[in-house]
Amino acid sequence: MTALVLRYGARIPIGALIGLIACAAFLFIAIFAQWIAPYGLGEIVGDVWEPASPEHWLGTDNLGRDLLSRMLYGGQTTILIAAMATALSFTLGSILGFLAAVVGGWFESILSRFVDLLMAVPTLIFGLVVLSVLPSNLITLVLVMGILDSTRVYRLARAVATDINVMDFVEAAKLRGEGSGWIIFREILPNALSPLVSELGLRFINAVLFLSALSFLGLGVQPPDADWGGMVKENKDGIVFGVAAALIPAGAIAALSISVNLVADWILNRTTSLTGGRGDA
Amino acid sequence: MLKPAGTWRDPESSLLLDMRNLRIEATVHPPGDDPQNVVIVDDVSLTLEKGRVLGLIGESGAGKSTMGLASMGYGRGSMRITGGEVFLNGRDILKGGVHELRKVRGSEICYVAQSAAAAFNPAQRLMDQVVEAALHHGIATRAEAEKRAVALFRKLGLPDPENIGQRYTHQVSGGQLQRVMTAMALCPEPDLIVFDEPTTALDVTTQIGVLAAIKDAIRDTGVAALYITHDLAVVSQVSDEIMVLRHGKMVEYGKTRQIIEAPRMDYTKALVSVRSLEHVENQPGAASLLSVNDVTAAYGRAHVKVVQNVSVQVCPGQTLAIVGESGSGKSTLARVITGLMPPLSGSITFDGRTLASSLAERTKDDLRQLQMIYQMADVAMNPRQTVGTIIGRPLEFYFGMRGRERDARVAELLDEIEMGRGFMNRYPAELSGGQKQRICIARALAAKPKLIICDEVTSALDPVVANGILKLLLRLQKIEDVAYLFITHDLHTVKAIADSIAVMYRGEVVRYGPKSSVLARPFDAYTDLLLSSVPEMEIGWLERASSRGSAAQSAS
Numbered sequence: 001m002t003a004l005v006l007r008y009g010a011r012i013p014i015g016a017l018i019g020l021i022a023c024a025a026f027l028f029i030a031i032f033a034q035w036i037a038p039y040g041l042g043e044i045v046g047d048v049w050e051p052a053s054p055e056h057w058l059g060t061d062n063l064g065r066d067l068l069s070r071m072l073y074g075g076q077t078t079i080l081i082a083a084m085a086t087a088l089s090f091t092l093g094s095i096l097g098f099l100a101a102v103v104g105g106w107f108e109s110i111l112s113r114f115v116d117l118l119m120a121v122p123t124l125i126f127g128l129v130v131l132s133v134l135p136s137n138l139i140t141l142v143l144v145m146g147i148l149d150s151t152r153v154y155r156l157a158r159a160v161a162t163d164i165n166v167m168d169f170v171e172a173a174k175l176r177g178e179g180s181g182w183i184i185f186r187e188i189l190p191n192a193l194s195p196l197v198s199e200l201g202l203r204f205i206n207a208v209l210f211l212s213a214l215s216f217l218g219l220g221v222q223p224p225d226a227d228w229g230g231m232v233k234e235n236k237d238g239i240v241f242g243v244a245a246a247l248i249p250a251g252a253i254a255a256l257s258i259s260v261n262l263v264a265d266w267i268l269n270r271t272t273s274l275t276g277g278r279g280d281a
Numbered sequence: 282m283l284k285p286a287g288t289w290r291d292p293e294s295s296l297l298l299d300m301r302n303l304r305i306e307a308t309v310h311p312p313g314d315d316p317q318n319v320v321i322v323d324d325v326s327l328t329l330e331k332g333r334v335l336g337l338i339g340e341s342g343a344g345k346s347t348m349g350l351a352s353m354g355y356g357r358g359s360m361r362i363t364g365g366e367v368f369l370n371g372r373d374i375l376k377g378g379v380h381e382l383r384k385v386r387g388s389e390i391c392y393v394a395q396s397a398a399a400a401f402n403p404a405q406r407l408m409d410q411v412v413e414a415a416l417h418h419g420i421a422t423r424a425e426a427e428k429r430a431v432a433l434f435r436k437l438g439l440p441d442p443e444n445i446g447q448r449y450t451h452q453v454s455g456g457q458l459q460r461v462m463t464a465m466a467l468c469p470e471p472d473l474i475v476f477d478e479p480t481t482a483l484d485v486t487t488q489i490g491v492l493a494a495i496k497d498a499i500r501d502t503g504v505a506a507l508y509i510t511h512d513l514a515v516v517s518q519v520s521d522e523i524m525v526l527r528h529g530k531m532v533e534y535g536k537t538r539q540i541i542e543a544p545r546m547d548y549t550k551a552l553v554s555v556r557s558l559e560h561v562e563n564q565p566g567a568a569s570l571l572s573v574n575d576v577t578a579a580y581g582r583a584h585v586k587v588v589q590n591v592s593v594q595v596c597p598g599q600t601l602a603i604v605g606e607s608g609s610g611k612s613t614l615a616r617v618i619t620g621l622m623p624p625l626s627g628s629i630t631f632d633g634r635t636l637a638s639s640l641a642e643r644t645k646d647d648l649r650q651l652q653m654i655y656q657m658a659d660v661a662m663n664p665r666q667t668v669g670t671i672i673g674r675p676l677e678f679y680f681g682m683r684g685r686e687r688d689a690r691v692a693e694l695l696d697e698i699e700m701g702r703g704f705m706n707r708y709p710a711e712l713s714g715g716q717k718q719r720i721c722i723a724r725a726l727a728a729k730p731k732l733i734i735c736d737e738v739t740s741a742l743d744p745v746v747a748n749g750i751l752k753l754l755l756r757l758q759k760i761e762d763v764a765y766l767f768i769t770h771d772l773h774t775v776k777a778i779a780d781s782i783a784v785m786y787r788g789e790v791v792r793y794g795p796k797s798s799v800l801a802r803p804f805d806a807y808t809d810l811l812l813s814s815v816p817e818m819e820i821g822w823l824e825r826a827s828s829r830g831s832a833a834q835s836a837s
Contacts, residue, residue: 168661174640175619176678176728177648190665 012266019262026079026256033076039066041073042224049235049243061245062234074226074249079256081142081221082207088146089203093153094196098184100154101161112158115151123148124213131219141220145207156199160192194268201264205257212253228253297370297472297505298329298352304364305347305356305529321347321360323529331472334499334506336520336537338513338552340743341714344529345509349475352507353390354382370472387414391466395478397458401450407461408446415469426468433464436501437494456487460494467502474499475507480515484606484770485814492518492816493827511743513552514816517541518823525549541818548745553818555744558751558777560600562796565781569594569630570764571618571651571732576627578610578617587613588624589788595732598758600765602775602796604811605785611768614785615734618766619653632731649679652725656737658717662709668695668720669705675727694723697760698753715746722753726761734766739774751777772815776800784808 012020029036039045043065050060058067100108118126127144134140161184164170170187178187212229214220221227223234228249235246305322322344329335337345350357352367354374366373374385391414394400401410411433412426421429427446434442437460450458459479466474479495480488496519499506510516516523516537523540525532525548533546544550571594578588588610595601603611616622618629620640629636631651637643655661662671672691676682682690692702698719709717718738725733735754739747755778758765769775775782775796782799784792786807792799804812813826 168655168657169663171621172653172655172661172724175621175648175653176675177643177645178678186666187663191663 015262016266019259019266022255022259023263026075026259029072029075030079031076033072037066037069037072039069041065041070041226043069049238049241049245058248059243059245061231062238067245067248070226070231071228071248071252074228074231075252077221077225077227078208078211078229078253081138081145081211081227082204084142085145085149085207085211086200086204088142089149089153089207090196090200092146093150094157094192095184096150097154097157097159098161098188098192099180100158101165102180102183102188108158111154115154118148118151119155123210127210127214128217128219131214136219136222141211141214145210149203149207149210153196153199153203156195157192160195161188164188164191198264198268201260201267205260208253208256295330296328296368297331298327298507299368300328300348300352300365301326301368302365303348303351303362303367305344305351305360306363307356307360321529322351324365325526325529325531326365327524327534329473329505329507331505332503333522334508334520336516336523337507337509337526338511338516338523339526339532340511340745342528343526345511345526346477347529348526349392349477349507349509352473352475353386353392355386384418387471388418388420388469389471390473390475391469391471393459393462393466393474393476393479395481397462397479398450398455400462401458403450406447406449407453411446411461411465411468414465418469420469429470430464430468433467433498434461436498437461437464438490439464454487456483456491459483459491463491463495463498467498467504470502471504473505473507475509477509478511481510481512485772485816486606486810488515489814489816489823489826493823495519496823512816513541513555513744514818514822517818517820518816525552538820541820551745551748555748558748560755560776560778560780563596563599563780565594565599565795566596568597570597570632571595571766572630573614573618574628574630576614576617576624576629578613578622578624580613584625586625587788588617590627591783591785591788591790592627593783593790593793595764595766596780597731598762598764599780600758600767600778602767602769602779602782603785604769604772604775604782606770606811608787609785610788611785612736615653615736615766615768618734619651645679649675649728650731651734652728652730652732653734653736654718654721654725654738656741658714658721658741659709661721662717662724664709666708667705668707668709668712671709671720672723672727675724679728690727694727697726697757698723713746714742715749718742718750719753722750722757726757726763729761730763732764732766734768736768737770738767740769740771747774754778772812784811 044063045066046056046060046064048060048062048064050056050064052059056066056068058071061067061070096111100111127148130144131140134144165188170183173183173187211220211227212232215227215229216233218233221230223230231249232246235243238245303322303325304320306318306320308316309319325344325348327335337348339345347357347360351362352369354362354367356362362375367375369385369389374382401407408427408430411430412423415421415426415429416423430446431442434445439445439457439460445453445461453461463479476495480491483491492515499519508516508520520537522535523537524534525540525546527548533540533544533549540549541553544553573591573593576588576591577586579586591614593601593603603614605611613622617624620636620638620643623638631647636647669688669691672694673687676687676690688705691705695702695704700716700719704712704716709720712720739750742750751774754765757763765778767775767778779796781795782793783790784799784807792805792808799808800812816822
């Protein structure tokens with residue numbers, strides 16, 4: 001990312017710059033939570049819902065734990081799970097989507113109808129049902145979120161690849177005798193990248209929101225581990241008493257979504273250039 | 282029936298249109314860069330008298346359509362008229378504002394677009410659209426306008442002129458639609474019509490009829506016209522004067538006869554001599570490289586036979602041209618030969634062996650020896666690959682060349698197509714149309730093929746550029762001893778490069794043999810029509826050709 005900033009530093013629009021800085025800050029938190037958090041994750045350090053003070057910058061939560069520390073740990077969990085789920089959904093969805101477009105025939109039909117089947121059930125309800133049956137741990141959570149989300153990526157990847165697959169340059173590659181590997185990764189992927197990258201940002205945000213919703217409903221990250229959605233749930237009763245503790249993780253979720261979106265938009269603009277980003281055409 | 286033209290205008294002057302020092306700019310937004318101003322038309326002046334026809338000619342991007350639209354005070358997209366004046370009937374129409382322009386458009390000046398199919402509203406009957414301008418401007422009542430439209434339909438040679446106006450766009454052919462559009466422009470009896478490439482999208486056999494109809498209509502109604510085209514032969518049939526444009530600047534401006542018979546500027550000379558390329562025919566050898574034996578192919582389950590019982594042969598190192606109008610099955614034949622579309626019956630023999638009918642079953646060497654060049658070079662290359670990768674991939678794939686060895690060969694090929702190694706790191710978007718097609722040729726050559734299928738490789742290019750590509754192909758044929766199967770609808774291209782010719786019509790080969798015998802009398806009916814329809818660059822050709830084949834034309 002530094003290379004990107006150095007290369008295009010002069011031309012980064014202000015929105016993208018804000019997004020980049022915010023994303024970098026979130027990433028820093030996610031990686032170094034253990035070292036920068038002033039207190040432990042489950043450590044009870046004071047009274048219930050204490051207001052902000054020099055000791056506790058954001059106050060304490062519904063059990064008297066330091067809210068700032070839990071925010072940092074929670075950010076780590078949220079971003080880690082969302083990133084892993086997005087990576088899974090992307091790899092799975094785009095490879096299957098490209099393959100369906102290139103191979104076609106019965107392979108495409110079967111895969112597409114299976115995806116339709118998965119998409120026919122609302123994602124949240126599907127996730128709730130599956131997660132209430134399976135043991136609730138990090139791996140099942142990532143798998144369930146990733147696979148459910150990959151249906152969307154599959155749809156997009158297949159649609160984009162179908163358009164590219166009928167272009168003359170793909171036909172030229174087929175006439176040359178190239179295999180599916182070259183056609184998918186060297187002919188189609190580079191041309192499908194810009195819609196996929198913008199989708200990547202959206203899918204990541206979607207994963208953050210989905211995870212937060214699951215945790216809020218009690219099926220996501222289990223206590224005492226913290227994540228932002230779970231923290232909203234823990235502190236929601238405080239709102240009645242005028243305690244803003246629930247709004248802080250909620251605000252963090254919104255801030256993360258917006259900043260990722262800003263960066264995704266900017267990358268989309270850059271990658272649609274057909275001169276390899278040189279911008280001199 | 283003509284309205285009394287010019288009674289309230291300046292009666293002394295016969296000057297209709299006077300464009301002075303016109304300058305048109307556009308703002309382009311290159312991705313990631315600041316918007317830039319580009320000059321599209323630079324200081325061009327022209328005048329047009331009543332009842333005269335001026336041809337605007339030039340390659341794409343020369344600014345000719347922009348000039349045509351500017352005469353109506355219109356700038357397409359982000360184009361702005363930034364300098365100069367446009368006088369129509371003695372008034373500067375650019376000064377009057379939008380309201381004034383609206384009064385002029387559709388009453389004093391009308392427009393005929395290139396793609397009639399895109400210019401008509403498919404949800405309205407033709408008649409409603411033809412009379413719309415006349416009604417809008419209050420020039421005629423509906424009954425009068427319709428009567429006038431029917432008379433115009435008859436004059437333009439449309440079948441069933443009384444009722445054709447009740448049809449919708451999909452119920453008439455492309456050539457008929459272009460005539461209806463001409464009728465639409467003539468209906469309000471304007472002083473000036475701008476024709477923007479009205480016959481370019483049509484087949485030659487259809488073009489000649491439309492061209493004759495337009496010419497007669499111009500003569501009979503006494504309207505003046507700006508006729509925009511890239512085809513000098515076409516424009517020399519209809520216009521009194523010709524202006525040659527290039528890169529937004531005027532190159533030459535003169536009487537039609539002077540331009541085509543004694544051009545002064547180098548660029549005009551190049552345009553005029555484009556069609557002089559000649560290729561001395563080689564005698565067919567005993568052995569054939571590719572032979573197509575009784576091939577029949579069909580699309581879909583309905584078994585509409587697109588190619589029927591076609592048998593042709595290509596000799597090593599020679600060129601077979603397949604000629605025909607669109608829909609004659611010539612591109613389908615190419616797909617069958619390449620293996621993209623297995624035939625229903627028949628076989629293909631290549632270099633002494635029978636080729637598998639589907640692509641998947643062919644060997645890598647079969648694929649290598651049979652390469653293909655496409656019509657649209659921009660979509661035939663991956664826009665995300667550099668020229669080096671595009672040309673280098675066949676080298677890697679077929680010959681296992683890597684690194685420096687590969688780059689050296691790519692550079693050699695770039696030299697061979699007269700471009701040079703400086704292009705190695707460019708992306709296709711950074712090349713011109715002609716350069717793109719050259720890269721595609723280099724990619725095909727990289728495989729060291731014995732046969733290259735050229736599918737309309739020059740039809741998307743401007744005449745001067747296309748001529749360069751044909752010369753290159755001829756030169757490469759000598760060096761590399763490669764055979765071409767050349768698919769085209771353009772008979773001039775055929776004359777320039779073919780050794781033998783197959784004429785296709787509705788999926789069948791109607792005439793086949795060495796060039797000299799195919800192009801020699803006696804002709805069969807279709808070949809005669811095809812040959813006599815190709816515009817010649819001489820004054821009076823249209824009249825001679827029309828009188829010869831008027832019976833055949835009325836059907837189109």
